[in-house]
Amino acid sequence: MNSFKECSFVIHGLFIAVATTSLANPSFGQVQQLRQQQETVVSDPIIQQIVDEANNNSQLEDLAFELLDVVGPRLVGTPQMTKANDWTVEKFQSWGIKAEKQQFGEWHGWERGISHIDMVHPRVKTLAGTQLAWSPSTNGKAVEAEVIVLPEWKDSLDFRSWLPAVKGKYVMISQPQLTGRPDYNWKEYGTPESIDRMNDQRISLIKAWEENIAKTGFSANSLPSILEEAGAVGILTSFWSWEFGANKIFGARSKMVPSLDISLEDYGILHRLAARGHKPRIKVETSSKSLGIVPSFNTIAEIKGTEFPDEYVILSAHLDSWEGGSGATDNGTGTITMMEVARVLKKILPNPKRTILIGLWGSEEQGLNGSRAFVIDNPDIVEKTQAVFNLDNGTGRVVNIDGSGFVHSYDYIGRWLSAVPTTITKEIKTNFPGNPGSGGSDHASFVAAGIPAFMLSSLSWGYFSITWHTNLDTYDKLVFDDLRSNVILTATMAYKASEEPELVNREQRVMPAGRNGQPTAWPAIRQPRRTGVGY
Incomplete structure (x- = not known):
């Protein structure tokens, strides 16, 4: 999550009081009980397989170890960011998912x-x-x-x-x-x-x-x-x-x-x-060493659709981080969750109706640069994107979804959520039609282009004071039970979005009046910084 003044933390800062028995290091019995609760039989066999795979064959711990402990923090312009791009591409390919790193700009290189x-x-x-x-x-x-x-x-x-x-x-x-x-x-x-x-x-x-x-x-x-x-x-x-x-x-x-x-x-x-x-x-x-000007990349992967191959459901998370810690909850958790969602869908749903595209963005922390560049550089994809699901605010289970200002978001988000097991959705609060995000995370890049893009906002776990851009943003703060819940939620919603008979309605709400009494404007598409030094 980036730190620019334009950021909006209205959704991210929402505190919801809930009862919880999930621990950072739960006992074996607690894990088994949680999994039994989540493995409630559902009517759709695809969703049941998603639940089974996410709970019984989870790769999250391994992915977290490889990304956070082996690669480490992922500051734009550093060798660790390059390693992260290469590692994600190789990991996707090992699962049979087509992937590549796509250059969108350059940055002053620096090695700690x-x-x-x-x-x-x-x-x-x-x-x-x-x-x-x-x-x-x-x-x-x-x-x-x-x-x-x-x-x-x-x-x-x-x-x-x-x-x-x-x-x-x-x-x-x-x-x-x-x-x-x-x-x-x-x-x-x-x-x-x-x-x-x-x-x-x-x-x-x-x-x-x-x-x-x-x-x-x-x-x-x-x-x-x-x-x-x-x-x-x-x-x-x-x-x-x-x-x-x-x-x-x-x-x-x-x-x-x-x-x-x-x-x-x-x-x-x-x-x-x-x-x-x-x-x-x-x-x-x-x-430390200055490395001159080095390229900046996004990692892009896809599971090709069969019926509507040129229409897209996008799984979104930023790969870069600050480097006080290891970038664990901002945004290692979003990255490994979306990677795990892709792995589960490739195994359970190898031939979706629409193409499932995974975007792991670079240089989000300097102003959403990777996702903004993708939106501008890929108008054909953006024009036919069904929905974007974005994760970027910590290790907690998702508890809030905002309609991002799309008038009919209640209809299709409601349909997709209704397919998710109630053990996952029981704590989720929704806000429709909501308001368009203006820059707090990468979904805002797509919202500005009129694409239904949604922040899957997580339970805090002390995010803003403990881990957001701090020296304490490390592996030990991860709560894997919550991340597994997010995998089930996101994989199910992506599956249902890909199955829709047609693209959803993108009508935008009438924006509320500002301080001057006049309607505020829908956020405009912003140019990315394609070259930079430091901030």
Whole structure:
């Protein structure tokens, strides 16, 4: 899921209270009980076979291991993204599914090397942190220097007069946190008085910090380039995710010196020492490499239709990720689920009426670039696409489906959902006709072109604070029982969509009025970034 300002998280942020007995590491008995519940006999033998295959011959664990542990995180422009494209193509082909990687653009190539970050004064401590994506390197050399904090300035002239002080220093540019405890922990144990006091202090500190940055005349995003031009040897940040041990990990804003994200408490140690005059020093060694301009790909696979081979049902997920963790829930889970759906359908339904196309998109995190390029580059496919099913927000079972603004979506989504076992659909809430997504995930690329495309929104499992773009987005957060449910749901809906006698109605809703009282516009087709560096 990408992080651009255009993103809409209305659907993704929906919290639904449900009773659950599913555990991250369930006992054998719990797994057997769950499978028995899901294996309720259904009238359609194809669907019964889908349920049996998904539950009794699941490949999800193996796919997760190969993608997340062996390939690893999949930042656009890195060798790991290329490995991911190659691995997905080979895996599809091993199942007898035609697949290829299709170039849609290019990006600045970058390869991560080692990152060592150690405090060497006033005491020795190895710091928890990482070099940010596309960050310049120390070229394998250890660069030791003092760490300094941002002072309070009177105005931009005062800032300019201070700038020479950064020469030869590591500069901390993130606000230190007042607390490393998430709000729910305060709510559970804090007194009302201490919670109010903490919140008041935090609000005051945030306001003071933002006002101080504004006095420089620059934004927080542009500050790194100003500091490196003034001679700073590195930029230190800490982007807390409001959860124990979680930091958001994005890309570097510097172009000449390394940018490093430091964990909340280690950043706090450095900031407290520097602010109180102890002049902490750190030694940093990184060995990342710039690889020049490299191609960017989508992985495209298909199970050819028999009756309507030139009409399509698209299984959609983005393959790329940020690389603070291993890209497990954003969007390794979507990728392996759609791959597993394709495997199950190829085995159970080798000759569908319509072509089942699987799109694993590249560079979603930089603005839906892979899917936007596919929509523009393949008008014949887009024109005859029956439906797009997209997965992109975590490891949880699907609990919400929005009609994406299509007037008749209630009819056909209702038909397809009614075929899914009720053990899978009992928690799903729907919203018809809903509203068209404007850019939060890849289904929006198709919605903009007038194609019925639907986000299969998942139960949170703490997605936005714990794993979304964080260092904690790793294999151990996966909940395979929920993913198996999503395989059954998506495979059944794709099967039923492919069996429809004709293409579904694409009539769009009348858009609601905006703040000015005038109707808002249906989202427009957006051009992808076909070349880029960093953000």
